[in-house]
Amino acid sequence: GASGRVRVEDVERALRPDTRLVSLMLANNETGVLQPVREVAQLCxxxxxxxxxxxVAxxxxxxxxxxxxxxxxxxxxxxxxxxxKGCGVLYVKRxxxxxxLIDGCGQQCGMRSGTENNPAVAALGKAFELLARGEFRAARSSELRDLLWERIYALDPKVVRNGEEPTLPNTLSVSFSQRTGAxxxxxxxxxxxxxxxxxxxxGAAPSHVLMAMGHGETRARSTLRLTLGTSTTREDIEFAAKALASALAATAPTLFVPASPR
Known part of the structure; x- marks a missing residue:
């Protein structure tokens, strides 16, 4: 629906007698909307x-x-x-x-044979160490994200924010009035x-996420996804806002105006 959040009852209706696996994103990578993972897990x-x-997101x-x-x-x-890139984790419950996935010499407990990417594995281990020490400052990201939204809204009062809370603290999806995302x-x-x-x-296709949320192709093509990193500062937000003001002035308006959020 327009909230960007999967409905548990829809998952329940989709289950069939031969269903063996259900997969659901914890957070959508475009809108940042957190999904009802715990509830769907209980259902399954x-x-x-x-x-x-x-x-991942x-x-x-x-x-x-x-x-x-x-x-x-x-x-x-x-x-x-x-x-x-090229390194990840798959948690498997006992x-x-x-x-x-790949047969052969039996690496990775026999699940994926082939020589491991040791430098990437070591780097990922270090990243988890930094995460455990709180180096990524996710809580502060929400304040900067909301500041960015305020600056964007001041530049274009007809802009629409896609997806409803709860969302990731660093992700913002917005559809502009009379502009295309590209x-x-x-x-x-x-x-x-x-x-x-x-x-x-x-690629150049309109966002299938926004289309699935019930928004039209034009709105999907007028959307930008903005994400904040661990090093993003208030100064970066102000710099981005000034750049956006200049970008809006440099682009020709279209006739499209996004509908108000439902």
Whole structure:
């Protein structure tokens, strides 16, 4: 729905007698909306269905406890913790049977044969050490994100924020009035501010997430995703706001005005 949050009752209706696995993101990577993972896990456990959650977007931003979530499987990616790409974690609850992804020499407990990427593994281990010490300052990100939203809204009072709380503290998805995301992305990039017009793997296609939330293609194409990093400061927010004001002035208005949030 328009909230960006999966409805547990919809998951329940989708379950079939032959359903063996349900997978749900812990947090959406475009809108930052936190999903009802615990509730869906409880539903799946009651139905005898294995449950996996993709926690890639959430790691380092919100607390994650596999026992509290009740999941059978949970996946993470190193690059979300500033470790190299190509390294990650798959948590498997004891007693969960899996077939090997790659057969061969039996590395990684026989689940994925082949020489491990040791430098990336070491870097990911270091990233978890930093996370455990509180180096990523996720709690403060929400204050800066809200400041960024205030600055954006002041520049364009018709802008719409996509997704409802609770959300990740560092993620902001906004649809602009009379502008396309692609145009603003290019103009901001020329001004030293790097944002996204959707998920990284979607290319030029309109956001399937916003489309699934019931928004039209035009609104989906008018959207930018802005995310804050561990080193983002208030000065960075003010710099980005000034760059956005310049980018808005440099782009030609379209006739589209996003509908008000439902």
């Amino acid at each position: 456990r009651a139905r005898g269905v294995r449950f996996h959650t993709d926690a 959430a790691i380092g931003k919100v607390a994650i406890d596999v026992r509290e979530l009740g999941c059978d499987l949970l996946s993470l990616s190193g690059h979300k913790l500033y470790a190299p 007693g969960t049977a899996l077939s090997p 145009e603003l992305l290019g103009e901001l990039g020329r001004r030293g501010v790097h944002v996204a017009a959707g998920a990284a793997a979607t």
